[in-house]
Amino acid sequence: xxxxxxxxxxxxxxxxxxxxxxxxxxxxxxxxxxxxxxxxxxxxxxxxxxxxxxxxxxxxxxxxxxxxxxxxxxxxxxxxxxxxxxxxxxxxxxxxxxxxxxxxxxxxxxxxxxxxxxxxxxxxxxxxxxxxxxxxxxxxxxxxxxxxxxxxxxxxxxxxxxxxxxxxxxxxxxxxxxxxxxxxxxxxxxxxxxxxxxxxxxxxxxxxxxxxxxxxxxxxxxxxxxxxxxxxxxxxxxxxxxxx
Amino acid sequence: xxxxxxxxxxxxxxxxxxxxxxxxxxxxxxxxxxxxxxxxxxxxxxxxxxxxxxxxxxxxxxxxxxxxxxxxxxxxxxxxxxxxxxxxxxxxxxxxxxxxxxxxxxxxxxxxxxxxx
Numbered sequence: 001x002x003x004x005x006x007x008x009x010x011x012x013x014x015x016x017x018x019x020x021x022x023x024x025x026x027x028x029x030x031x032x033x034x035x036x037x038x039x040x041x042x043x044x045x046x047x048x049x050x051x052x053x054x055x056x057x058x059x060x061x062x063x064x065x066x067x068x069x070x071x072x073x074x075x076x077x078x079x080x081x082x083x084x085x086x087x088x089x090x091x092x093x094x095x096x097x098x099x100x101x102x103x104x105x106x107x108x109x110x111x112x113x114x115x116x117x118x119x120x121x122x123x124x125x126x127x128x129x130x131x132x133x134x135x136x137x138x139x140x141x142x143x144x145x146x147x148x149x150x151x152x153x154x155x156x157x158x159x160x161x162x163x164x165x166x167x168x169x170x171x172x173x174x175x176x177x178x179x180x181x182x183x184x185x186x187x188x189x190x191x192x193x194x195x196x197x198x199x200x201x202x203x204x205x206x207x208x209x210x211x212x213x214x215x216x217x218x219x220x221x222x223x224x225x226x227x228x229x230x231x232x233x234x235x236x237x238x239x240x241x242x243x244x
Numbered sequence: 245x246x247x248x249x250x251x252x253x254x255x256x257x258x259x260x261x262x263x264x265x266x267x268x269x270x271x272x273x274x275x276x277x278x279x280x281x282x283x284x285x286x287x288x289x290x291x292x293x294x295x296x297x298x299x300x301x302x303x304x305x306x307x308x309x310x311x312x313x314x315x316x317x318x319x320x321x322x323x324x325x326x327x328x329x330x331x332x333x334x335x336x337x338x339x340x341x342x343x344x345x346x347x348x349x350x351x352x353x354x355x356x357x358x359x360x361x
Contacts, residue, residue, distance in 0.1 A: 007302050007333075014339040040312050041346045047316060049309075116340065117305035124305035126341075136341075138305050155309045204316040 032112030043134030043157025063141035267299035270307030298329030
């Protein structure tokens, strides 16, 4: 393997702040532009590594074929009520996608992701400030004992104290269900009724109180305010420049 | 998973400082080698662990995740991580992933050891 491949084109270039251009229309598109991408280092809560796997037994699909389909049809594998507005250029390094997520209490949370890394056998999405968690999700596929295994692995900390409470009170379970559904749907697209194995490891039990101020960017709060202010925006539209 | 294609050598310039020379690829498959090297590098008095990336040939996003895990372990042991020997490409990856905010990046070993002292 050594020397036979390169990661030169697989990584996004560094970005100070995200810009939203060339994304499928329809998303709220708030809480993304101008936000900094974050890693688990910038998060607040305990650090978790969650791994979800499904074995595509009986399918002839290679890891590269699985990843190609996963990239192409990424939003279609998500549970209902959650929307992924993909970059028009597809899932490629440096592209930004917009998300509208269903939260408990019928709240819609608008946020996004940066495609941090993408090659033939994996791709990684990185979250911006205000997202529920600071970190990244790597989707990969690899051969094992004569079959291809598809995997989603989340490395994250809740972004702020409110999200940390939310994750503890059902958020982790909701996230588990999200990725289990995604992997089952992916397997179905290859004609496989797969069972998803999940593994959760607490990498760091400590909370990073120095990052508690991340709550300022909380996309849940900002999405709620944005929704609540919709009538005001509608009423004042004729008076705004370019409105009416 | 694919097999690891990396070798790691541990040096200890002083009681408080260890250097891990990384030669090859950092991917998910490198976890046992990296954690073993860290275990060897991390003595009772070790306060700085310096990663030498001069021999790094390839790193994917699972590999950068490994470095985050290593950082957590070092923090837990009250140690600081430093790095040198990164090409411009890998420096950019540290910048993109904002690991450069937690791991001190230096141009060469002399600069890293001076910062570690």
